[in-house]
Amino acid sequence: MSSTAMKKKVLLMGKSGSGKTSMRSIIFANYIARDTRRLGATIDVEHSHVRFLGNLVLNLWDCGGQDTFMENYFTSQRDNIFRNVEVLIYVFDVESRELDKDMHYYQSCLEAILQNSPDAKVFCLVHKMDLVQEDQRDVIFKERGEDLKRLSRPLSCVCFRTSIWDETLYKAWSSIVYQLIPNVQQLESNLRNFAQIIEADEVLLFERATFLVISHYQCREQRDAHRFEKISNIIKQFKLSCSKLAASFQSMEVRNSNFAAFIDVFTSNTYVMVIMSDPSIPSAATLINIRNARKHFEKLERVDGPKHSLHMRMH
Amino acid sequence: MEDDWKPLLASERTGEAYTDRGVMDSLDPKSKRPFHVEPRNIVEDDVPERVSAEASVMSSRVHYYSRLTGSSDRLLVPPDHVIPAPEEIYVYSPLGTAFKVQGGEGSVKNPSIVTIFAIWNTMMGTAILSMPWSIKQAGFTLGIIILISMGLLTLYCCYRVLKSPKSIQYTDTSDWEFPDVCKYYFGTFGQWSSLLFSMVSLIGAMVVYWVLMSNFLFNTGKFIYNYAHNVSMSDSEYGTNGTERVICPFPNENPGSNCSLRMFYLSDNGTGTALFDHWWSKTNTVPFYLIILLLPLLNFRSASFFARFTFLGTISVVYLIFLVTLKAFRLGFHLEFHWFDSTKFFVPEFRLLFPQLTGVLTLAFFIHNCIITLMKSNKHQQNNVRDLSIAYLLVGLTYLYVGVLIFGSFPSPPLSKDCIEPNFLDNFPSSDVLVFVARAFLLFQMTTVYPLLGYLVRVQMMGQIFGKHYPGFFHVFTLNVFIVAAGVLMAKFYPNIGSIIRYSGALCGLALVFVFPSVIHMISLRRLGELRWPSALFHSFLILLGVANLLGQFFM
Numbered sequence: 001m002s003s004t005a006m007k008k009k010v011l012l013m014g015k016s017g018s019g020k021t022s023m024r025s026i027i028f029a030n031y032i033a034r035d036t037r038r039l040g041a042t043i044d045v046e047h048s049h050v051r052f053l054g055n056l057v058l059n060l061w062d063c064g065g066q067d068t069f070m071e072n073y074f075t076s077q078r079d080n081i082f083r084n085v086e087v088l089i090y091v092f093d094v095e096s097r098e099l100d101k102d103m104h105y106y107q108s109c110l111e112a113i114l115q116n117s118p119d120a121k122v123f124c125l126v127h128k129m130d131l132v133q134e135d136q137r138d139v140i141f142k143e144r145g146e147d148l149k150r151l152s153r154p155l156s157c158v159c160f161r162t163s164i165w166d167e168t169l170y171k172a173w174s175s176i177v178y179q180l181i182p183n184v185q186q187l188e189s190n191l192r193n194f195a196q197i198i199e200a201d202e203v204l205l206f207e208r209a210t211f212l213v214i215s216h217y218q219c220r221e222q223r224d225a226h227r228f229e230k231i232s233n234i235i236k237q238f239k240l241s242c243s244k245l246a247a248s249f250q251s252m253e254v255r256n257s258n259f260a261a262f263i264d265v266f267t268s269n270t271y272v273m274v275i276m277s278d279p280s281i282p283s284a285a286t287l288i289n290i291r292n293a294r295k296h297f298e299k300l301e302r303v304d305g306p307k308h309s310l311h312m313r314m315h
Numbered sequence: 316m317e318d319d320w321k322p323l324l325a326s327e328r329t330g331e332a333y334t335d336r337g338v339m340d341s342l343d344p345k346s347k348r349p350f351h352v353e354p355r356n357i358v359e360d361d362v363p364e365r366v367s368a369e370a371s372v373m374s375s376r377v378h379y380y381s382r383l384t385g386s387s388d389r390l391l392v393p394p395d396h397v398i399p400a401p402e403e404i405y406v407y408s409p410l411g412t413a414f415k416v417q418g419g420e421g422s423v424k425n426p427s428i429v430t431i432f433a434i435w436n437t438m439m440g441t442a443i444l445s446m447p448w449s450i451k452q453a454g455f456t457l458g459i460i461i462l463i464s465m466g467l468l469t470l471y472c473c474y475r476v477l478k479s480p481k482s483i484q485y486t487d488t489s490d491w492e493f494p495d496v497c498k499y500y501f502g503t504f505g506q507w508s509s510l511l512f513s514m515v516s517l518i519g520a521m522v523v524y525w526v527l528m529s530n531f532l533f534n535t536g537k538f539i540y541n542y543a544h545n546v547s548m549s550d551s552e553y554g555t556n557g558t559e560r561v562i563c564p565f566p567n568e569n570p571g572s573n574c575s576l577r578m579f580y581l582s583d584n585g586t587g588t589a590l591f592d593h594w595w596s597k598t599n600t601v602p603f604y605l606i607i608l609l610l611p612l613l614n615f616r617s618a619s620f621f622a623r624f625t626f627l628g629t630i631s632v633v634y635l636i637f638l639v640t641l642k643a644f645r646l647g648f649h650l651e652f653h654w655f656d657s658t659k660f661f662v663p664e665f666r667l668l669f670p671q672l673t674g675v676l677t678l679a680f681f682i683h684n685c686i687i688t689l690m691k692s693n694k695h696q697q698n699n700v701r702d703l704s705i706a707y708l709l710v711g712l713t714y715l716y717v718g719v720l721i722f723g724s725f726p727s728p729p730l731s732k733d734c735i736e737p738n739f740l741d742n743f744p745s746s747d748v749l750v751f752v753a754r755a756f757l758l759f760q761m762t763t764v765y766p767l768l769g770y771l772v773r774v775q776m777m778g779q780i781f782g783k784h785y786p787g788f789f790h791v792f793t794l795n796v797f798i799v800a801a802g803v804l805m806a807k808f809y810p811n812i813g814s815i816i817r818y819s820g821a822l823c824g825l826a827l828v829f830v831f832p833s834v835i836h837m838i839s840l841r842r843l844g845e846l847r848w849p850s851a852l853f854h855s856f857l858i859l860l861g862v863a864n865l866l867g868q869f870f871m
Contacts, residue, residue, distance in 0.1 A: 022391060025383050031386050032391075095485050131398055164380075165397040167372065192668065226372035233379035240382050 008084055010052060013061045013109060014091030019127045019164070020060055023091065026164055028058070028172050029209050029236035052209050053180055053269055056086055078112050085117035091125045092148075094132055094161075096141065103151055110155055122157040123176050124148045137161065146155075151225060159283040170229045174212045175209060180215055183300070188215045190300060195219070198289045199281070201259070204228070204273040205266065211235050214270065231273065235263065253283060264290055267297050368398050388527045396487065424694035433689055434682060434706035436625065438630050439713065441523050442679035442820075445813045446718030448737040449676070452813075453669035455650070455722060459715065461672050466711040469680035469824075473707070474700060475832035476683045477690060492687050493827070500835050510779055512826035513684045517772050518798060519631070519819025520678075524765050525802025526810045528605055528797040530738060531758040533597040534745045540591055541746060554744065555726050559645045561672070564733035602806035606799055609765055613795040616785055618770035624763035625869060631632050631753075631760045632713070638753055639717050643724040643741075648721050660727045670867025671817050678820025679714060680707065683827045737813030753864055769798060821865040829861025 014020050025032045061081065068244055090109065096102055106124075113120050129137055145159040158179070160172035161252070178184060187205070195203040195217045202218040211232040239249045251264040259277050264287075266272035272293075275314050276286060373393075398404075406414045425433075450458035479496045480488035488496075494513070497505035540546070550728040594600055612621075654664045682689070690699050721739050725732055736742050743750040763800030772793055774784050785791060805815060833854035840846040 005499070026380065029383070031382075130394070133484075136484070165373070165376070165393060224371075225374075226368060226369060230372060230375045233375045237379050237382050245800075 008059045009085040010056050010058045010087045010089065011061060011081070011085050012058060012089050012091070013103065014125075014127075015093060015096065018091045018093040018096075019092050021167065022164060023125075023127070023162075024058065024060055024242055026169065027212070028052075029210075029239055031240065047049055053177065053207060075079060077182060079116055082109075082112040082116040085113060085119050086119045087123065087176070088113055089123045089125060089176065090157075091127050092144070094126050094128050094144070103147070106148075110152060112137075114155065121179065122152060122155050123172075123174060124152075124157050124159045126159065126161045126247070129161045129168065130165045167229055170212065170232065173210065174228075177207050177210070177212045177214055184215065187297070187300065188217075190297065191215055192217045194289075194293050198286060199276070199278065200274045200275065200286075201277045202275045203275075204231075206235075206271040206273065207270055208234070208269050238255065255279070255283070260286070262290065266290075266294055267301050269301070270297075337422065342492075362761065367399075373397070373399065389490070396700065423831065425692050426694050427698055430693045431702050431706045431709070434686070435709050435713075436629055436705065437685070438680065438682050438706070438710045439628065440520065440679065441480045441527060441812065442675055442742060442816055443632065443635065443714060443717055444527070444738045445675050445740060445816055446679075446714050447721035447733050447739045448813050449672040449817075450718045450722050451732055451735045453672035454664045454666040456652075456660060456664040457666065457669055458722075459670055459719070461669055462676060462711065462718070463674055464713055465676040466707055467504065468857075468860070469667060469677070469683075469828055470704060470707040472828045472832045473686055473703060474682075475831060475836050476827075477686055477699060477703065479820065479832065479835050479839070482836075482843075493684055493831075496835060497831055500838055505831075507779075508826060509684075509831065510775060512823040513775065514772060515819055516684070516823035516827075517768055517775075518801065519815060519823070521768050521772070521798055522766065522802045522805045522819075523812050523815050524768070525602065525605065525609075525799070526806045526815065527738065528547050528609075528758060528761050528765070529602040529806045530597060530810070531754040531761075532605065533595065533601045534740075534754050535751065536595050536601070537745045538751045540595070555729050559642065560744050561646070561690050561726050561730065561742050562749065563730050564741060566734070578761060583742065598807050598810060602803045609762070610795060610799055612762075612766040612791060613769040613799070614788070615770075618767050621763050621767045621770075624760070627756075627760040627763060631757050634756060635717065636752060638749055639720045641721040641749065646724040646726055648723045648787045649727040651679065651727070660731045663730050668871050670821075670864065670871040671813065672823075674817025674821040674868045675813065676820070677824035677828060678694050678816050680710065681820065681824060681828065683832070710824070719834055737811055737816075769795060772798065818868055821868045825865045829864070830858050 012020050012024060021032060034171060045202075059081075090106055092102055092106075111124070112121070124145075126141055129141070131258055132140055141159075141161040148157055159176075160168070160175065162169045162172045181187065191203055191205060197257065202216065202222065204216045205214045206212065207214055213228040213232070214227070215309070235249070235252075238252075242249045251262070253263075254261045257279060259275060260279055260281075260283065261276075262272075262274045263282075264272060272290060274286060274290060348799065355391055367529070379511055384391050404415075453459075453461055476493050479493065480491050483496070483499060491499075492868050494506060494509040497509040499505075501508070553564075553566040554560055570856075615621075651658075651661050652664055653661050657663050686703070690696075690703070693699055693702060722732070722735065725742070734742065740750055740754060745751070773794060776794065777784055777786055777790065789841070811816075837846060837851055840850065
């Protein structure tokens, strides 16, 4: 495959004000500068030059702006926008008062997908769930989910309920990424073997750009259920600091008398985090193990390469 | 991939080699991990808790999100409903100790018993003085039945009012009161009409207060004058003989007459106190003397001074209960049951004048304009309905107790039950010491509540019309003059507090008790598609009852 192969897109769409920019900023650690937060609809597609799961490029679109200019642009550029789409992530604002209009725009997006990229995977996020009272959340999400599934036929969509103020956003995006990785079960079993061989307490596999947890293995129960999101947040903050110095984050080792943790590049799309609770094992030993495993996992990713739509490139 | 990689983070201490042994104590034991405070370092009275997992991850999120936007950007700032409750927030000092945040003024939580007492205290009003008269107007048996039914009915409507903000989705209704709910459902019409009807109840109460205060001031003055001049009044009024004297101020009334309009007249007692009676008259002069006392108090800018005296209301009710018990004990019971016909001394058990009782009870059980605020400070919100029901039960029992005891112990062989006055204290002569104490005490208590009511009227009216609570001395003074004038006119020409209470009660109850809660409930059910015809029928029936209640005041 030539390196100038058409880049596959991840479309992040939804009504203006549904929370897409915030979501993208949080997941991809993009700084939101003041001027990019516009009050009107997105006119131009917002490319983020982030390699997301291989060759995917994230495009952010506002759907259904009030502006007729926006509408015309959308309809005339439609085929261009919806071609080569790998994933469509559609964001619904749970507070929206115009449910019918939202569904209408969603359906027109689905039509365009069906015409231009019929193999695309569709995910629906019911967002801003923190604004709904706790006892009503399940009911409302169930209702919306059923409506969306019904409307999406013949395409199948997966629905998540999300809010940037709890763990649901991170978990939803982790699930999305999980479903996009080819042969992920094989990856998981290999990860388990790897962890047992090197006698690690826990091994995590992160997606490279977003530090979303793709897969993990733990040999015993851990106390903090939110540790994945916290680690992701910490590393993304660190990446932001690094980028200010025009440096890029490559690896990290954290060690004290109780544990040693290693975060390092793993495959071209992933990072690995290894946690050893036996501090007597020297760092160099673990690092060598990780290096050797790297080659093995790269081979795994490359094996099914041409057959799958996610193209992995060798360095 | 084969390159030797260097750790991105060089060792912090210069000269320290990166050892392979791995047992490096690079962390000073005293330095803490971020967001971890040892329990022994938390300074508070209760047993310290560790930071909860939710708070910990929320802190991590907030730290991260704050890096994504500019510091003045409010895009990713946590909204109020997402921040943990004040009880879970600790303030850190750099030395590693943490203090618990004291709850703000809005988070005062009361146990159920305090809430129940607050509701009882707020509901107990001047209607307690009219209970015996209203029961008499409806007939004894019918009166008791109606009292219980009205209590249940108004309780149900109050429950509807309490639940009305909960059915509003997608909006934060945590600081809404019932007029805000009306505004949400009915727009500006709802806002203004709920304000108007609320004003009716408040101004009605203020007029009743003026009439009562004139009455009590008059009687107090008379008692003091008679005591000072050793004048005996026992022959001048028609009443019982003996130690426990009960009087019938207007014995010329036909028993069973439908006319409730009473004309006051000066009684000529021929004991040489004509000059005093001329200048100290219940209707002609005393209401005007009150202006000098109360109009200045109304013009105070803030009513917080008067709010301190709310405990007087409780004491006066308790004293009234004690007084009633004592009188009943001394007078004994005089009850005869004549079901439908009236006799010389007794009234029928079922009378057509019962709408007068329902009107009075609507105001007696009225708390619908502030129940949401009162219940907000209940510690266990899940017990709100139970506590409301208990409060209504206690209020109903209090009213029932006072009404039944006075009615039952009214000495009927010499006097007719029809003699029971709308203010039952009027049935006792001004020379009665215990009742004098009650009157003087109530006078003092009402003097402290009257400016509070005036303040409430001012805040609501000025706030809606001018946008500010105190637009200017002239505006406020004009409003106060109008309110006082209404009171004075009523005291002079129509001092029947029973009628004032029943008309204002039925009027404001129509909107705030019967119509708005039912209509709002039906609309909210219809929006969810859950309105069933039995519910619609029942609530429409409630609306009809409200209208009938109001119409009944005019025709009966």
